[in-house]
Amino acid sequence: MPAYLIRHRSGQRGDILVEGDDIALTFSGPWAVLSDAQGPTLAIPAEQAGEIQRLDPDSEPADGPGEE
Template sequence: MPAYLIRHRAGERGDILVEGNDLTLTLTDNWAVLSDTHGPTLAIPAEQTSDIQRIDPEDGPADEPAEE
């Protein structure tokens, strides 16, 4: 299941992980909006985010070694 990791700027609230099969990310001048087939699920002011990273299922967590 695809997911998006939203990292806040230093000193802001904790990071957010949002998962869903049909999530889409839309960036506007002032907002980062995650939506699914039912509409917007999360909107964050762009000025509060450090970065947003899509994590695909085959990526897996960064701290686990890849299987051979």
């Protein structure tokens, strides 16, 4: 199942992992928006996201969500 890992800019904590079979990332103005067939799942100001990484089923992040 595809997923997106959102890592906040330095000084902020709490990485976010969003998973779903049909999750899609779009940008709307200053917002990064993750949506599925039901509609928006998560919206975060793009300036707060240090990195947004797509994780495919066979990949894993270098260090897991929430780890430093």
